[in-house]
Amino acid sequence: MIPLSQLKFGENACIESIEIDKIPLKLIEMGCLPGNFITIIQKAPFDDPLYLKVDETHLAIRKETAKFIFVKLIK
Amino acid sequence: MDWIQGFLVFLSGICALLFLFRKFFFKSKLANKKGCDHNCDCH
Amino acid sequence: MSKSLNIALLGNPNTGKTSLFNSLTGLSQKVGNYPGVTVEKKEGVCKLDRKTKGYFIDLPGTYSINSSSIDESIVVELLLNKNNKEYPDLALVIADVENLKRNLLLFTQVKDLGIPTILVINMADQMKRKGISLDIPILEQTLETKIALVSTRENTGLDELKKLILNYRIISNKPLVQINSIDKKYFENLENAFPGQLLYKLWLIITQDANFGAIQRTLISDISKFQTKSKSEIKRLQQKETIKRYQFINSVLKKGLQIDKASATDFRSKLDRVLIHKFWGYLIFFSILMIIFQSIFSWSEVPMDFIDNCFNYLSSVTSNNLPSGVFTDLLSQGIIPGLGGIVIFIPQIAFLFLFLSILEETGYMSRVVFLMDRGLRRFGLSGKSIIPLISGTACAIPAIMSTRNIESWKERLITILVTPFTTCSARLPVYAILIALVIPDGYFLGFSYKGLMLMFLYLIGFLMALGIAWILTTTLSIHSKSYFVIELPNYKIPLIKNVALTVWEKTKSFVEGAGKIILAISILLWILASYGPGENFNQAENIIQKKYPELAEKEIELKTNSFKLENSYVGVLGRSIEPIITPLGYDWKIGIAIITSFAAREVFVGTLATIYSVQNDDNDTIKNKMASDIRKDGKLLFNLASGTSLMIFYAFAMQCMSTLAVVKKETNSWKWPLGQLFFMTILAYFISFLTYQILS
Numbered sequence: 001m002i003p004l005s006q007l008k009f010g011e012n013a014c015i016e017s018i019e020i021d022k023i024p025l026k027l028i029e030m031g032c033l034p035g036n037f038i039t040i041i042q043k044a045p046f047d048d049p050l051y052l053k054v055d056e057t058h059l060a061i062r063k064e065t066a067k068f069i070f071v072k073l074i075k
Numbered sequence: 076m077d078w079i080q081g082f083l084v085f086l087s088g089i090c091a092l093l094f095l096f097r098k099f100f101f102k103s104k105l106a107n108k109k110g111c112d113h114n115c116d117c118h
Numbered sequence: 119m120s121k122s123l124n125i126a127l128l129g130n131p132n133t134g135k136t137s138l139f140n141s142l143t144g145l146s147q148k149v150g151n152y153p154g155v156t157v158e159k160k161e162g163v164c165k166l167d168r169k170t171k172g173y174f175i176d177l178p179g180t181y182s183i184n185s186s187s188i189d190e191s192i193v194v195e196l197l198l199n200k201n202n203k204e205y206p207d208l209a210l211v212i213a214d215v216e217n218l219k220r221n222l223l224l225f226t227q228v229k230d231l232g233i234p235t236i237l238v239i240n241m242a243d244q245m246k247r248k249g250i251s252l253d254i255p256i257l258e259q260t261l262e263t264k265i266a267l268v269s270t271r272e273n274t275g276l277d278e279l280k281k282l283i284l285n286y287r288i289i290s291n292k293p294l295v296q297i298n299s300i301d302k303k304y305f306e307n308l309e310n311a312f313p314g315q316l317l318y319k320l321w322l323i324i325t326q327d328a329n330f331g332a333i334q335r336t337l338i339s340d341i342s343k344f345q346t347k348s349k350s351e352i353k354r355l356q357q358k359e360t361i362k363r364y365q366f367i368n369s370v371l372k373k374g375l376q377i378d379k380a381s382a383t384d385f386r387s388k389l390d391r392v393l394i395h396k397f398w399g400y401l402i403f404f405s406i407l408m409i410i411f412q413s414i415f416s417w418s419e420v421p422m423d424f425i426d427n428c429f430n431y432l433s434s435v436t437s438n439n440l441p442s443g444v445f446t447d448l449l450s451q452g453i454i455p456g457l458g459g460i461v462i463f464i465p466q467i468a469f470l471f472l473f474l475s476i477l478e479e480t481g482y483m484s485r486v487v488f489l490m491d492r493g494l495r496r497f498g499l500s501g502k503s504i505i506p507l508i509s510g511t512a513c514a515i516p517a518i519m520s521t522r523n524i525e526s527w528k529e530r531l532i533t534i535l536v537t538p539f540t541t542c543s544a545r546l547p548v549y550a551i552l553i554a555l556v557i558p559d560g561y562f563l564g565f566s567y568k569g570l571m572l573m574f575l576y577l578i579g580f581l582m583a584l585g586i587a588w589i590l591t592t593t594l595s596i597h598s599k600s601y602f603v604i605e606l607p608n609y610k611i612p613l614i615k616n617v618a619l620t621v622w623e624k625t626k627s628f629v630e631g632a633g634k635i636i637l638a639i640s641i642l643l644w645i646l647a648s649y650g651p652g653e654n655f656n657q658a659e660n661i662i663q664k665k666y667p668e669l670a671e672k673e674i675e676l677k678t679n680s681f682k683l684e685n686s687y688v689g690v691l692g693r694s695i696e697p698i699i700t701p702l703g704y705d706w707k708i709g710i711a712i713i714t715s716f717a718a719r720e721v722f723v724g725t726l727a728t729i730y731s732v733q734n735d736d737n738d739t740i741k742n743k744m745a746s747d748i749r750k751d752g753k754l755l756f757n758l759a760s761g762t763s764l765m766i767f768y769a770f771a772m773q774c775m776s777t778l779a780v781v782k783k784e785t786n787s788w789k790w791p792l793g794q795l796f797f798m799t800i801l802a803y804f805i806s807f808l809t810y811q812i813l814s
Contacts, residue, residue, distance in 0.1 A: 020353060021350055024186070024525065025360075026182070030181055030220060031219075031220055033360070041387070044491065055219065056217055058605065059606060060501075064601075079445075081445070083445040091639070095639070098635065
């Protein structure tokens with residue numbers, strides 16, 4: 001299990017857990033929930049912010065938020 | 076004829092003054108009253 | 119007898135909610151404000167059948183009923199307040215067929231409030247191409263609602279939707295998700311304390327930070343006593359609720375939705391690969407900005423000249439055909455030139471809004487947010503600040519309102535404070551006339567000097583905004599949680615109807631808003647310029663004749679007019695402030711224009727137009743009159759040094775009352791707008807002073 005901020009470009013993963021006090025409710029409502037699939041589509045320069053695809057939603061978050069989402073790699 | 080024209084100028088001047096006065100003094104006071112009884116803690 | 123229905127339109131951002139609203143209501147829509155807040159409120163009427171009118175209200179786009187901004191809290195405030203006369207008889211939740219799962223979250227929340235809710239699935243025309251198939255009867259049964267398949271792009275499905283709206287009573291208003299299942303004991307207590315109330319409604323009143331003040335005061339105050347849970351516990355329950363809702367939605371979609379992944383096209387990711395590329399992305403963005411500014415300036419030249427000539431013609435027709443007298447003079451020298459000064463900028467403003475709404479509609483704007491976040495954060499701003507900074511080129515007022523979706527208060531405050539530095543469309547008239555007067559013709563690398571000067575003015579405004587933001591972020595000590603979430607929607611070809619409506623609406627409100635003020639100011643100004651105190655004004659002709667006995671009649675008349683103007687009320691007032699502005703290269707006429715333009719910057723041009731018409735009522739264009747005005751020291755009044763210094767002054771000065779009022783509203787204190795006014799004026803004065811001294 002690694003934090004999302006360490007996930008590499010193009011890797012597929014599944015959300016294992018999130019640190020609820022550090023994550024805005026909006027992100028949870030947009031589909032950042034344990035069990036959902038997640039991929040990194042693009043990283044801006046300096047790897048921040050991250051362009052993700054969670055479930056069906058395409059969204060961007062900052063690296064500092066991504067540290068509190070923990071994912072498991074899927075081969 | 077002259078006095079009619081003079082009167083019209085006077086009238087438009089008064090209207091303009093009243094309009095600006097209402098726009099910038101009266102209205103802003105009204106808005107202030109409503110402004111802050113909520114959402115103060117939304118930041 | 120005719121009936122009327124209140125219908126609320128809800129939906130996630132980027133689902134085509136506003137397109138549907140436009141299709142239904144067209145030009146009948148009105149844009150206003152919600153009382154007390156500056157959230158835009160859009161309403162419109164649509165005839166549903168021969169007897170029934172639908173009053174539609176387009177609520178701000180939101181992902182959930184749980185609000186995280188003022189805009190979003192409008193939604194929950196309306197839906198919880200049964201006493202509001204706009205309380206909807208039914209709600210339409212608009213969903214994008216590609217993001218059905220996420221869109222249904224809002225749908226279940228609205229339906230659980232006991233409001234009859236129709237699900238409108240938009241972009242139905244895309245289903246085949248994306249390999250999506252829906253089983254509508256199953257979805258209608260499991261979601262206990264009626265579903266309308268529409269395409270706002272191809273204008274299909276609207277008649278069926280109207281029929282469903284008319285039969286809204288058959289829709290059940292039972293909740294879909296049992297809220298008490300997330301914490302049995304807590305909700306049992308709640309139910310006992312407030313028997314007969316909808317549990318989900320009580321739960322929203324507890325969790326939301328919105329303004330329920332006027333709704334049901336007693337109930338609210340009782341509930342706030344009941345709030346025994348800590349913030350963190352409540353958030354955990356909200357997460358549990360969200361999971362519960364998604365479980366329900368998943369079970370529904372398992373039966374009713376099928377996606378054939380193979381036929382999904384990859385257009386989006388191909389475009390993304392270029393548009394948000396680490397190098398090309400930025401290059402494309404800056405090129406787009408360059409093209410926009412260059413074309414605003416060159417495309418609008420022809421219509422602007424045309425309008426200028428029209429107003430001159432109108433002035434001369436008025437003064438030649440009406441009986442002569444002071445009121446005719448007021449019309450031909452005061453009102454018509456003053457109004458001309460505003461109408462002339464309609465082309466530029468329309469082009470600006472055209473480009474901005476295209477950027478927004480295509481989905482490109484959120485890519486720009488993604489690209490700019492890291493860079494802007496260094497200056498204490500958020501990626502989302504790019505939207506106010508760009509739309510500030512139209513007007514600072516909507517730009518400052520659009521800062522609401524910036525999550526961190528510190529980043530938002532700094533954005534509000536620096537947005538007035540961006541070159542708004544009201545500065546364009548001032549720049550346009552000054553550039554035309556003082557910047558020479560000629561080309562550099564294919565760009566005209568005039569176009570480059572305009573670009574330079576936009577650039578220094580933007581750079582100043584960044585610089586001040588950086589100073590503020592290092593000096594202000596505000597601690598606020600900062601996070602950043604933005605959806606990157608699918609690319610879309612903009613709908614002409616939407617773009618046209620936006621351009622029409624914004625241009626109209628610009629003309630109406632500024633037009634009235636300019637009309638009033640030009641009337642007053644003309645009166646103050648046409649009457650004066652004392653000997654110098656009333657005996658002007660004799661004084662001049664004595665002073666220059668050798669001059670021809672025509673010359674005497676010109677000299678008399680300008681002597682009269684100098685001694686009129688406005689002249690006396692202007693000359694009293696002249697010592698302050700002489701170091702910047704301005705005379706008293708410019709001084710007056712600076713003062714009046716505090717109402718709105720574009721009044722500057724109207725003011726000068728009126729003053730010059732009083733001084734010289736030849737049928738020459740205002741521009742030519744200004745170009746030939748000579749200062750006391752024998753130089754042209756509008757020369758390179760004074761003109762540039764004036765443009766710099768307008769670039770940095772806080773010359774707009776309405777912006778100050780909006781900043782006051784958005785920050786809830788006078789501290790910030792007054793600080794802004796004081797600081798920006800001093801900055802503008804100082805830099806203009808330097809500019810003039812260096813250039814002259």
